[in-house]
Amino acid sequence: MIQVQNIRKEFELSKKQQKENNTNDKVALAVEDVSFTCQPGRIFSLLGPNGAGKTTTLRMLAGILKPTQGNIVINHFDIQKETNKAKRDIGFLTGSTGLYERLTANEIIAYFAKLYGVKDEDFKQRKEHLYTLLGMHDFQDKRIGRLSTGMKQKVSIARTMIHDPDVVIFDEPTSGLDVITAENIIKLISDCKTQGKTVIFSSHIMSEVDLLCDDLAIIHKGKIIHSSTMQEFRDQMKTDNLTAEFIHIINENN
Numbered sequence: 001m002i003q004v005q006n007i008r009k010e011f012e013l014s015k016k017q018q019k020e021n022n023t024n025d026k027v028a029l030a031v032e033d034v035s036f037t038c039q040p041g042r043i044f045s046l047l048g049p050n051g052a053g054k055t056t057t058l059r060m061l062a063g064i065l066k067p068t069q070g071n072i073v074i075n076h077f078d079i080q081k082e083t084n085k086a087k088r089d090i091g092f093l094t095g096s097t098g099l100y101e102r103l104t105a106n107e108i109i110a111y112f113a114k115l116y117g118v119k120d121e122d123f124k125q126r127k128e129h130l131y132t133l134l135g136m137h138d139f140q141d142k143r144i145g146r147l148s149t150g151m152k153q154k155v156s157i158a159r160t161m162i163h164d165p166d167v168v169i170f171d172e173p174t175s176g177l178d179v180i181t182a183e184n185i186i187k188l189i190s191d192c193k194t195q196g197k198t199v200i201f202s203s204h205i206m207s208e209v210d211l212l213c214d215d216l217a218i219i220h221k222g223k224i225i226h227s228s229t230m231q232e233f234r235d236q237m238k239t240d241n242l243t244a245e246f247i248h249i250i251n252e253n254n
């Protein structure tokens, strides 16, 4: 379960950033008064145009960024007060997940399994499952620095899932992947739901949202402008498809 209450994130701007952003403001407000709940066994989708505040929100949920205000609770653990306990329950996938370029996929997966205290027998079984699902056997012994963007993304996904987290946070999970692998990721996300995990993902791809999500929130300029179940979203649509409806809601709030 993820409970988000009135979170706000301000970034302090350096003199250089102020110049780049053409502003005298000392802070940039990225997320303002955002609240939502993600339930176990359901998939929650966070949608929004570029720069809306999706990654900033997900990084706060994962305990990587500290909110300026507000509370985040992951499976009853306050992410700011009981960070380590909360983090054990989280798998976080982001496009910028740092992978050590000089290690191989096998070394990275083994390293993270150890870090999270995964038992040997669980490790072997999970690794095999993830490598098969993602098609990773062929490059498991290659150094990360020699892998393509899509291959690196696969390693990141395996790394995110190896400790079998209860709560999974995916920031644009299929970005940079070929259609076959993207389909497998969709299947992996869907399996997470069947296993009763709490899933949140951000995406620009409405067909993925349509396939996967039970609940959704639309964020725009740092604020939640729509929040409902997917069914409620469909029932209130004023246009005839999801993409058109998304654009319509954004335009109404410009």
Ligand SMILES: Nc1ncnc2c1ncn2[C@@H]1O[C@H](COP(=O)(O)OP(=O)(O)OP(=O)(O)O)[C@@H](O)[C@H]1O
Binding pocket: 011, 012, 028, 029, 030, 048, 049, 050, 051, 052, 053, 054, 055, 056, 057
């Ligand atoms: N470290 C930072 N310092 C200053 N401003 C930042 C920083 N990180 C993000 N921002 C700003 O916060 C806002 C939200 O950015 P964020 O990356 O969360 O958007 P996003 O919805 O994930 O966008 P995208 O779909 O393009 O990835 C943007 O205006 C961005 O410029």
